[in-house]
Amino acid sequence: MILPPATLGMLGGGQLGRFFVAAAHEMGFKVWVLDPDPHSPAGLIADRHLQAGYEDFAALDAMAEACAAVTTEFENVPAATLDYLAKFIPVRPGAPAVAVCQNRIVEKSFLRDNGLPHGPFAVIQSEADIAAADASLYPAILKVARFGYDGKGQARVANVAEALHAFRQFKGEPCVLEQMLSLDYEVSVVLARDESGKVKCFPAVENQHSRGILDVSIAPARTSACQRDAAQEYAERIAERLGFIGTLAVEFFVSRGQLYVNEMAPRPHNSGHHTIDACAVSQYDQQVRALCGIPLGEPRQHSASVMVNLLGELWFEGGDPHGRYREPDWSVLHAVPGLRLHLYAKHHARHGRKMGHFTVVGEDPAEVLAKAMAARAAIG
Ligand code: ADP
Ligand code: MG
Structure with missing residues (x-):
């Protein structure tokens, strides 16, 4: 078991990394963050911010030297980076699991090979593949x-x-062509899996x-118990087949x-932010625990919750990209009982950029939802 005052390594410095740093600090660990961005939200609160690229081997050596184990907050860390670090210290999740999640072609093939339900799709490597794709895929999404x-x-x-x-337009990059599904709604399952294979x-x-x-994000989902159990079972099967160690999120369509x-x-997920405010342990606590070999906590949800993302457009008057740039009036949100605001300290707002979120918690799910929607309308 890795215990304080050990130092943990985080690859990536976005908001997910920032919440990991906060959770690790809470438990007495130190954290080093690797991210090339000088304003990285996680780097700002880390014990050390290695401001370098993910393939900067001098930085990786420094991380391996200082850290007892390393994890990641985004799936695009090069596999070579994870493999290199794994020669010196535990890397969780490992490169093979991350590799499946970082490429939609590999990911879809993994689902197919493991008997997991997925929508109809075709692998597109060339224009000929488009000509050959089944006409029943249209209307479709090319990704x-x-x-x-x-x-x-x-x-x-x-x-x-x-x-x-x-x-x-995508310059001939390899793609998947997915049938556009008519969505009833979308759900996600966040879980943690430890070294011994135990899942929460x-x-x-x-x-x-x-x-x-x-x-x-509305938690728990307003879906049947049987649908919830099925989603949970599929997510567990995915974690197991990936040999996953850490916090994993699986997104589902219901069509x-x-x-x-x-x-x-292969990391905590935006739809799991509410676990900070509404659950006995958060998805970030679980990431720390899985990384360190500390027994996973009970993910019991003690309050109904609704999480609302705050995107960069809020910083522009009228939500207009040419509008005046100013800080939103946060006092409007702080006036709502049961609401907790989380801001990521990003240097500059851009349209579509995730800048923060708020979570409303309470006993009655319908009341929580109404409050969250009213708060969102009030902030703009
Ligand atoms: P990202 O990596 O951007 O999250 P996703 O594949 O999850 O990419 O797509 C983002 C969103 O677009 C989905 O959550 C869903 O709302 C919509 N979407 C994506 N693929 C489909 C599909 N095949 N059918 C219907 N909606 C889709
Ligand atoms: Mg998605």
């Missing part, structure tokens, strides 16, 4: 296999001609997206009453 997030690197296409056009699942969360970006796995994230 680049790597480095997409928050709906980036995706195009909705109605037919072959539009798919060809989008593929050229948080209750499934219901997610609402706006323009491809998560907007609102015509059927569950489909959308994608996995």
Whole structure:
């Protein structure tokens, strides 16, 4: 078991890393963060911010020297980086698990090979693959296999001609072409898995997206117990087959009453932010525990919760990209009982950039939702 005053390593310095640093500090650990961005939200509160690239071997050597174990907060850390660090210290999750989640082609093949439900798709490596793809996939979404997030690197296409056009716009990058499913709603399951294979699942969360970006998460999801259990079982199976150690998130679509796995994230997830305020342990506490070999906590949810993302447009008057730039009036949110505001201290707001979130917790799910929606309307 790794225990304080040990130092832990975090690859990536965004808000997920920042919450990990806070959780680790709470438990008495020190944290070093590697992120090239001088204003990285996690780097700002880390014991040391290594401001270097993910393939800077001098920085990796320094991290391996100082840290007892290392984890990640985003899936695009190069596999070579994880492999290199693993020669010296435990890296959790390991490179093979992260590799599956960082490439949509590998991810979809993993789902297919493990008998997990997924929507119809085709692998697109060339224009010929588009010509050969089943016509029943349309209307479809073309997604680049790597480095997409928050709906980036995706195009909705109605037919072959539009798919060809989008593929050229993506400069011929390998893609998946997914059938557009009619969504009843979306859910996600966040879980933690330890070295011995023990799994602790948080209750499934219901997610609402706006323009491809998560907007609102309602926890627990307003879905049937049987649907919740099924999602949880699939998520557990994925963690097991990946040999996953750490915090894992699995996103699902519910379409015509059927569950489909959308994608996995080998790290804490935006839809698990509420675990900080509404659960006995947070997804970040669990990440620290799994990394250190500390027994996982009980993910019991003690309050109903609704999480609302705060995007960069809030910083622009009228939500207009050309509007005046100013700090939103946070006192409006602080006036709401049961609301907790979390801001990530990002240097500059941009449209679509996740700048913070708030969580409303309480006893009555309907009341919590109404309060959260009113608070969102009040802040703009
Ligand atoms: P990201 O990596 O940006 O989260 P996703 O594949 O999860 O990419 O897509 C973002 C959102 O776009 C989804 O949560 C969903 O709302 C919508 N979406 C993506 N793929 C499909 C699909 N095949 N059918 C219907 N909606 C989809
Ligand atoms: Mg997603």
